[in-house]
Amino acid sequence: MSCGWQSDPEFRLRCPRCAGALDPRLNLENVTRGESDQPELSYLDFLPVESGNHLDADVSVRTPCRKAPDLGAAIGLPHLWVKDESQQPTGTTKDRLASVVLAVFRDFGIKEFVASSTGNSSTALARAVRRDPSMRAHFFCGRDFTGDHDIETDDRVTLTVVDGNYAQATRAAQEFAARNGLVWEGGFFNWARREGLKLTYLEAFDAMDQEPDVVVQAISSGMGMMAVRKGVAEYLACGRLTSSPRLLMVQQDTCAPMAEAWSEGRAELTEADVIERPTGLARAILLGDGRATYPYMRQIAAESGGAIVSVSQEELVTARAMLRELEGLDVCHSSAATIAALRNEAAAGRITPDQVVLVNLTGRERYTATAAGPLLATATAG
Known part of the structure; x- marks a missing residue:
């Protein structure tokens, strides 16, 4: 977006030339809007998704x-x-990003990833992952934001609470991804989210x-x-x-x-x-x-x-x-x-x-003083 570097489609978070944000460039000739109840299918021509078959129904919905x-x-x-x-x-609104992120991951064969958030993004992504038995995800959050997460954890969806703030939780998540050879989902710099x-x-x-x-x-x-x-x-x-x-x-x-x-x-x-x-x-x-x-x-x-x-x-x-x-x-x-x-x-x-x-x-209140569900794993940010 900053320097004009281009490449063929790939899941890359930052420009290799300037380290800036990337954006998919779509062919807008002859775009049409469908009438599907599923918003992603109605606007499929406006999405960087190879196939509508990679979009799960009801991950997000139309809103008034x-x-x-x-x-x-x-x-x-x-x-x-x-x-x-x-x-x-x-x-x-984060259900919308969850739908497209998972579709893009399927396009690129990504089946396991690591992410962090203050609550809304991870909750939406976790729900979307749970609907696909082939996907796994690992979420990280700072201790102050445990009550903002509504995530049912098991062997496919994990939530690690970091004894620190959101930025420290993000660093811990990135380190975990690097140690385990997993895809870092990217947050703001994940163009599929946007x-x-x-x-x-x-x-x-x-x-x-x-x-x-x-x-x-x-x-x-x-x-x-x-x-x-x-x-x-x-x-x-x-x-x-x-x-x-x-x-x-x-x-x-x-x-x-x-x-x-x-x-x-x-x-x-x-x-x-x-x-x-x-x-x-x-x-x-x-x-x-x-x-x-x-x-x-x-x-x-x-x-x-x-x-x-x-x-x-x-x-x-x-x-x-x-x-x-x-x-x-x-x-x-x-x-x-x-x-x-x-x-x-x-x-x-x-x-x-x-x-x-x-x-x-963008949304309604969901905060609870403590996170629901099973006891969460705890880590200290390095």
Whole structure:
């Protein structure tokens, strides 16, 4: 994506020339959209998947995208649309990435892999793996995030709890993969993840009777923003959109290294920006080390005329209550961060009442104080 290096299809996470992120380039001539209940089959022409036979049914589902008139009126944005990803099988948009990641792994003959997350991605991937008896997966998490995982473990699906934070759990997972000759799934740098998340937006664009002027999503690493940028570019190329929306990214003030760097006009994050033990209500976006992905978010914000902003914990609580009371949507604090940001942007006049706004509500609350299921293995990050 940064230097223009190209290769034939392979499962590679980073560019060998510049170490940057990779993206699949699709042939968009004569693309069609199907009418399958399975979203991946409807948008198969927009996915880097060799065969629809490699896509399992019901790993992810279509979700509603609708106007939110009462909430829009309350915050001064009457053309507000919400995409409700909380209705995915595991409760978050990460079911979409799980479907495409496993299909891509099947394309390349990968049957066993290692991954880490703060909960949602691993839960979705574990569910998808369990549906395929030929697949095995090993998941790692930091101790503070055990309650965010809903994973049934056995000899095919393991979960290792690291006595450390998310970044330390990721390092432990990568070391485990290297020691055992296994595939490291890659997180943000796994382009198959971003392709799966892209379907959220293609569905939304097709459901709306207006093109969005602004798209809003809460971010941790920023996979979702990479996904919407790719979806917008592809829909522009095939004539399904006529203009690019502004892309607004949201973090919470207790863990907002990207928002702070953006507001200060900085091009990169440094070690001084790393938050060792991030806390906050929006647990799904508690990423304390955004150094590897901030440059991509900064570029997206700059090129789209958007921004990276933060919201307070009090604003999260208010926004979540408004979603529930005005629209009947019971989502997590991470999802509600989008509405908190919109209230601030509208009040400041940076988003105006005539603009069409699309919000991605990425999931519902699933956190339990302790992880369910059998006793988890414990490791110490080296």
